[in-house]
Amino acid sequence: MADGAGRRLAEFHGFPGLPATHAMARADLHRALTEQALAQGVKIEYGRRLVEVEESRDGVTAVFADGSTAGADVLIGADGIRSTVRTLIDPSAPGPEYAGVLGFGGLVAEDVAPAEPGTMYFAFGSSFIGWWRLPDGRVCWFASLPRTEPLSWAEVQRIPAEQWLTRLRERYADHVPGERLLAHTAPDTLMATGPMERMPSVPHWHRGRLVLVGDAVHAPSSSSGQGASLAIESAVELARCLRDLPDHAAAFGAYERLRRSRVELIGGNAAATNRAKAGQAGGPPAMPTPEQMFGPVHRHHIDWHATVPREAQ
Template sequence: MSVSRALIIGGGISGPVAATALHKAGIDARVYEAYPGPAYGIGSALALAPNGMAALEIVGAANAVREIAAPVSRSSASIGAKTIPMPQLTGVEPLQVVERPDLHRVLHDTAVAAGVPFEYNRRLVDVEEHAGGVTAHFADGSTATGDVLIGADGIRSTVRALVDPTAPGPKFLRMIGFGATVDCDVECPPDTMVFAFGKRAYYIYWGMPDGRVAWGANLPHEQYLSLTEARAVPAEQWLRILRETYADDDPGHRLAQATTADQLVTTGALHIMPPVPRWHGGRLALTGDAVHAPSNTSGQGASLAIESAIELARCLRDIEDPATAFTTYEALRRPRVEAVAARVARINNTKAAGPIARRVMQAVMPVMFKAMNPEKAFGAEQRFRIPWDEPVRPARMGSAA
């Protein structure tokens, strides 16, 4: 039986994209979000890679994202007194750096304009599968029935636990994330991003078109804090810790000193998702951060989530049996997302490098960057394009689709 109606759990990034792509594929899709409204105000800035922007073209959201984003075409690594230009791909769109709440708004509005309905205050608690499809049960007592249910409900996915109660949860990287955009006398062209390895902690900064400087901090923190717990700590207290942590770094100390409590955004604990054994089960499937969430170092988290949402819709469009569609979707996506996760896994260990490791990095990184072939390193990641107009052939895991 072909799929005619899909229930999408989660209204952040992958949920609205999946719903819009499904609608484009001729499948009715409705988004159910636990929050009382569109997920505005959650998180700080993120980067969309060229492959992510190409995927957004398919659902008609790319131009709206470009209007609110800051393009970044160059990047450097800063270690101590050395700032080293990083190799760049040629012939691809710049990174588009956008505030997460703004991206949520654009993706929500694009979905609504395409005819996708959203329902809020719908926190999923259980799912019942039956001969006619699947019924979602929400905390307020309401229900919804469709042919399939797609979990786009983030790194702490309820749907993932329903698909596989033994599935691993997210791995805490022992860092808390922060972001701010400030007026600061830091020289940074508006199209350049700098990855800085400070004496005690890693940070990143880039120039904004209006002359301000945006920056993000990865603060080492052994104790896990939920987003609610991290935001319960007064911003003034976090600022004191950040200023102490970056006191010996330039321009880290200037960025921290220029940041006010009102400007500081606490983005919470940093995680990665270990490989998830089961991407789907019965009439349920996972997409986005619910099934793959590489380190923020990858620069691919949001882009991969967008790609997977669209590929899932493409599989459900072309393959009548949902189980076969889900298996094909996993065969298409798992090798790609796990390859990205593997590429960046080693980098996380350098974010809080000690003094000896920092000296080694200062010596090795210029040589490494000079020898790097950007096409070989990340050309396949950034040049990837979803062949939306091509039909999907059913596949098994380990085979091409």
């Protein structure tokens, strides 16, 4: 970690008391999870859009846009930040809120920034940028551009990459190493990921036989670096509750009580980071404290083999 003038501030080698971390492409993670699910006999169908549900005393039926249906004991909405299941549980449920910045990334072939393999770098200052070296030798970076009025992903894509690069280069002028990374980024390698968003507190996580998990109920925004981790944690915790408690109502209630405080703490921290990136916090992005880096937020552990206590209901 460094500041925007190039002064190194801190260096971390793994997380104390935890195994070494491992980075992988999200597509590879998706592929591994899909292959494991199929190997376990899980049926996966693509291209079916949920439009409504029908509940009975004994189960729930999902109704899809093509008129087809599927029945089960419970319906778990893991359908992302624009969740259909969330609105079926509560038509007045909040939707995602804009964080005040647009996200961008890019690739640089030239050796213009220090980047040892296996190391991620953060540079704080009036603007923030992160980067690391890919196995093929190129450097991948990610950064944000403050914007008061949100643009949709489609609107961001309609603006030529050259224009975005011009704005980013202006934003990161005199930033080390942001200025050099952006100067050597070609328009055809620029990745515009669109508006950064997060989920505010969702009042109702479940209703009847419907329940939410992952980004559908607690997307903390990408600035937290915790969205995928929280989704996996919640999936494991929900599975434990369904396994150990007598019925779906008890399981859903225990699941929410075990998860809500943690995910809302991380979501609130992400919101504060977003305000700093958007220039709304009265100063530049602050260095994370050791407690933020190595405290209980990042040292969370779920014991799969432990039985969920009945008092969690």
